[in-house]
Amino acid sequence: MCAETADPTADTVDYRDTVFLPETPFPMRAGLPAREPGWLERWEKIGVYDRLRAKQGRAPFTLHDGPPYANGHLHIGHALNKTIKDMIVRSHQMMGFDARYVPGWDCHGLPIEWKIEEQYRAKGLDKDDVDVVAFRQECRKFAEGWVDIQREEFKRLGITGNWADPYLTMDFHAEAVIAEEFMKFLMNGSLYQGSKPVMWSPVEKTALAEAEVEYHDLTSHTVWVRFKVTEWGSRMVAVSDGSIAHLEPAAMTAHVGAEKSKLDSASVVIWTTTPWTIPQNRAVAFNPSISYVAVEVLKVIEGSTAKVGEVLVLAENLVKATLASAKVEEWQQVAKLHDLEHTVLAHPYANIEGGNGEWDFAVPMLPGDHVTDEAGTGFVHTAPSHGDDDYQMGLKFNLPMTYNVEADGSYRADLPLFGGQAILTAEGKEGPANVSNIKALHGAGALFAKGKIKHSYPHSWRSKAPLIYRNTPQWFVAIDKPLEDGMGQYGDTIRARALKSIEDLVKFTPPSGRNRLHAMMDSRPDWVLSRQRAWGVPLTCFTKRGAKPTDADFLLEDRAVNARIVAAFEAEGADVWYAPGFKERMLDGLRDPEAYDQVFDVLDVWFDSGSTHAFVLRDRADGTADGIADVYMEGTDQHRGWFHSSLLQACGTKGRAPYRGVVTHGFTLDEKGMKMSKSLGNTIVPAEIVKDYGADILRLWVAQADYTADQRIGKEILKGTADSYRRLRNTMRFLLGNLEGFTEAERVAPADMPELERWVLHRLAELDHVVRKGYREYDFQGVFQTLFTFCTVDLSAVYFDIRKDALYCDPADSLRRRAARSTLDLLFHRLTTWLAPILVFTMEEVWLCRFPGEDSSLHLQDMPETPADWRDEPLAAKWEALRRVRRVVTAALEVQRTAKAIGASLEAAPVVHVEDAAALAALKSVDFAEVCITSGMVLTGDPAPTEAFRLPEVPGVGVVFELAEGEKCQRCWQILPDVGSHAHAHTCARCDAALTGMGK
Incomplete structure (x- = not known):
């Protein structure tokens, strides 16, 4: 190897100017933070994205952008997401595709509306006192501002795309298409109004989609509650003495005597973490496959709310834990109960003072597969208005729904004992409802035990406040109803089409995404579309005045009316729905406006983003021919978010998934693997990384990591x-x-x-x-x-x-x-x-x-x-063998360099002993001294002497160090015998020829 400067100790000619040293303006120091903006400006000036679109004859490749919310500066998750998307788009473009990328923004919904409400509250204003159109226009203005900010922040990361013409869900055309897509569900018969429990935010006063829910630890009250048995079913009972009898209710006592009579005063015990739902109880569920027993309390610890002599019915596996919670020290088993169906209980508040007969009804015991004996008591308190399992039990057994809880999270004013009390306050704090119920249970003699438990609990991802399940009239899409829409290639129901798409039509990266989305789609309930908010696309439908939701003519299904609505939205945007006289304008000459009511709920924002395939992929010139994207790419949470809603929406309106591929990435964590949080002070802001290192370093971090798992930064x-x-x-x-x-x-x-x-x-x-x-x-x-x-x-x-x-x-x-x-x-x-x-x-x-x-x-x-x-596989194999021997030589020379025997490898001319004849021949077929960067080398098949250097991982090779003989060439620094024997002083033959060729 030559030197960049001549040996200063040599009495020679200076040949530095004759060496072809590297020349480049490319600096060692990148200076990315200062220089990157200039390249961005250059790309925009020369129109790189548009020039790529002008290339002809290329197969299209479309990554459809999942829209972020336009409501704040970018966080590191945004940077990860958009950088992965950019790598997908750019790499496919450079592999010969027409790789299109239309960035988009989600502009409706609670996150933006909540920001405007915060501004109102800071000014002491109430949103409900403001004209709804004026409020919506403020939301639109807010979103526009953040779209502009985020666009520049995304561009700074080097993200390519059609930034000049992105898609916005609040564009008039987008709003028109969203309404049009909604009305397809109206017309295909899958839309219905139902009353069922949904995740409800008392703070935001609206239903939330599962994707708008996050889970945090919460400490809740927990109570064990007695339900007195008023009537035993005609079932088999094994008494403690082992005798078995088929018992009729009236014959129980007579048949088994005194021991059996204890069952007449027994109580079934339930356990719940939501005492506020007790007023809404309408049944107690059990599982026929669980073994239940009746136990008698014999001794309690001081302070216990259990009573000596009382008989309790519990799951056999949970007796010990349940009695311990009530400080019961001794007990005995009275009976084993093999089946509890047709047993009837009294509500804990039956005949309570001040109850005004509200709870004086029979509480049936009903079989349910959802009941387990893993925790609790083996029985489940069932309030059909406040839980999905409870609701399903209500449907199955025709249990009554209750409407005791208002939109603000308080009990209805006329509910006895608890009227007007808040479950959760407007600030998201616990109201008095839980404690009031615990006191009422104690006063009624129904409180067996109480405590507190820390558990994972649903919260609003926006207000961060806890949620409740609340029964309200909402609009749903039935996902198991057969559709006669001529799109049944992949199934007749939305669920069937979705599952078929997941199984056969979509490639998942990583593959585990398939099972995750499949499981969610397989078990999900009907889709709740409605939100009780102001900023969004309204549910563009009319209901017949005086008709019931179950009536055939409850919903107005009129294609001419629908067409008018779409045209109006296209021209004036969705705000026109709220304009005075809009209903009359839409129905004029087609229907009697006085016969119909206008719906003012807004669509779940996930319906907006789920519809983007229609107004982006289908409608835009840079969309796709079939309205289907090659890939959707988002975080793993979007299996229950955008991937999910897009799949549901498209299966109802296209008959299949709107994507051929789904790619998911994990979340971003700090270096210790902790979730990033402002309160912990461990957040990483993309803008700071770009400022300190440059965007390319951030992009390289993305490329170095396994994005399919959680990322640390x-x-x-x-x-x-x-x-x-x-x-x-x-x-x-x-x-x-x-x-x-x-x-x-x-x-x-x-x-x-x-x-x-x-x-x-x-x-x-x-x-x-x-x-x-x-x-x-x-x-x-x-x-x-x-x-x-x-x-x-x-x-x-x-x-x-x-x-x-x-x-x-x-x-x-x-x-x-x-x-x-x-x-x-x-x-x-x-x-x-x-x-x-x-x-x-x-x-x-x-x-x-x-x-x-x-x-x-x-x-x-x-x-x-x-x-x-x-x-050339044979050549590759040969050079792999050469490199193995080279490693032994370079390691041997490094030992000599460390020992100060040499300063550079060119001072050496080692003897290399190679046992394998084929390997030796391979070495001799090349200039192996050149390969090892030595001035000379002897290759031999002779056995290596004891002192030879060896590497255990390269057997059969030994290296004996020898110094190179001759004089150092002052141009290339090789030590060779011929140096000094040529026309140019102190040069080797190669360098002498090079100098002659230069005319030196």
Whole structure:
């Protein structure tokens, strides 16, 4: 290897100016934070995205953007999400597709409405006192402002796309299509109004979708409650003495005597963490497969609310735990109960003072598979208005629904004992309802025990306040109702079509996403579409005045009316629904306006985003021919969010999923694996990373990580990312420096290249397959790790290291140097395009250093085709063997360098002993001294002496150190016997020829 400066101790001519040292304006220090904005401006100026769209004859590839909410600065999850999307789009574009990306924003819904309400509250105003259209316009203005802010923040990350014309769910056309898509459910008969429990936010006074719910720990009251048995069913009972009798209720006492008479005063005990639901109880559920027993309390600890002598019915497996909770010290079993169906209980508040007969009714015991004996008492208190299992029991057994809880989370004013009391306050805090019920239960003698429990509990993702299940009239889409819409290729119901799509039509990355979405879709209830809010697309339907929801003509189904609504929204936006006289305008001449009521609920915002396939993929010129995207890509939480709602919506209106692929990423955590939280002070803001490191470092962090799992990020991780970046940058700098002035006239055909170059081409052919496959499968970590290893191990540590000497010191027209530069050119075109989807700014800088020009851009290029015949497996196997021996030689020389025996490897001429004859022949077929960067070398098959250096992992190879003989060439620094015997003083034959060729 040559030196960049001559040996200062030598009495020689200075040959520094004759060496082909690397020349490049590409700096070692990237300066990304300051330089990246300039490239962004350049791309916008030359119109890179539009010029890519103008390329003809390319197969389309469409990633459909899941819209973020337009309501705040970007967080690190946004950066992860959009960067992965950008890598997908850019890589497919460079692989020859017309890769379109239309960014979008979700502009309706609670997150934005809540921000405006916060502003109102800060001013002491009430939203309900403001004209609804004026309020909606403020929401629209708020969203517009954040769209502009977020757009610039996304662009700063290097995200490519149609930023000039994004989609917004609040655009008039979008609102018109959302309404039109909703009315397809109206017309196909799947829309209905029902009354059932839904997740309800007393703070926001609206129903919430499952995707708007998050779970946090909450400490709740817990109570064990007695339900007195008033009538036993005609069932088999095994008494404690082992006798068995078939008992009729009236014959119980007579048949079994005194011991059996204890059952007449027994109580069934339930356990609940929601005491406020006791007034709504209408049944107690049991599981026929569970073994139940009756136990008598014999002794209690002081302070217990249990009573000596009382008889309790419990699941056999839960007796000990339940009695311990009530401080019962001793008990005995009275009977085993094999079946409890037809047993009747009294409500805990039956005949309570001040109850006004509200709870003086029979409470049936009903069989339910959802009951377990894993916790509680083995019985489930059932309030059909306040839980899904409870509601299903109500439907099955025709239990009455209750309407005791108002929208603000308080009991109805006329409910005895508890009227007007809040379950949750307007601030999301616990109201008096739970404690009032506990006191009432105690006063009625029904409280067996009480306590508190910390458990995971649903909260609103916006207000962060706890939620309740509340029965309210809502609008639903029936997902199991057969549809006669002519789109039954994949099933006749929405659920069937969704499951079929998941099973057969969609590829999931990672594959586990299929099972997750399938399980959710398989078990989900009907879709709740309505929200009691103001900012959104209204449910554009009319109901017949005086009709019941179950009546056939309850909903107005009129295509002409629907068409008028769509036209009005297209021209004036959804605000027109709230304009005075709109109903009359829509129904005029078609129906009697006085016969119908207008619905003013708004659609679940997930219906908005679920409909985007219609107004983006189907309707836009840069959409898709069939309205189906190649891929949807979001966080794993969107299995219950956007993936889910889009699937439901499209299966109802298209008959299948709107996507062919679903890609999911995990969440972002701090370096310790903790969830990021402002209160913990561990949040990482993308803008700060960009400011300190540059966007390419953030993008490289994304590429280095397995995005399918949760991601960790922090200062130390980013330092490691920056180090990887510097090593890659050095690789590109070496390429640029040694390609200076390269012309096509220098190019050497692959067939004429030395073996070392042909080995590099073989590696490029291998990598081309790996890289393209990785990008097709969205495996950016695999692509990056493969390329990083190639750059640092194959190139920097081997090929560049070996070829520096030829590149710097060979004559300009030598085959070896020309072949090396030709190979560097081939490397350049592949590495820049392969890495461009990840390091968008850096690779552009690299490209422009070689190919400057007003309209030049790497991002207008495709990945070059790599000839298959570059692959040469025998050659690759040979060079793998050579590299193994090379490792032994370099390790042996490092020992000598550490011992100060030599300063550089060129001072050595080792003897290498190789036992294997084939390996020895392979070494002798090349200039192995050149490969090992020594001035000389002896290769021998003789047995290695005892003192030879060896590596255990490379058996059969021993290296004996010897110093090189001769004088040091003052141009290339090799120590050779012929130095000093040529026309040019102190040079070797190779350097003497090079100098002569230069006219020196």
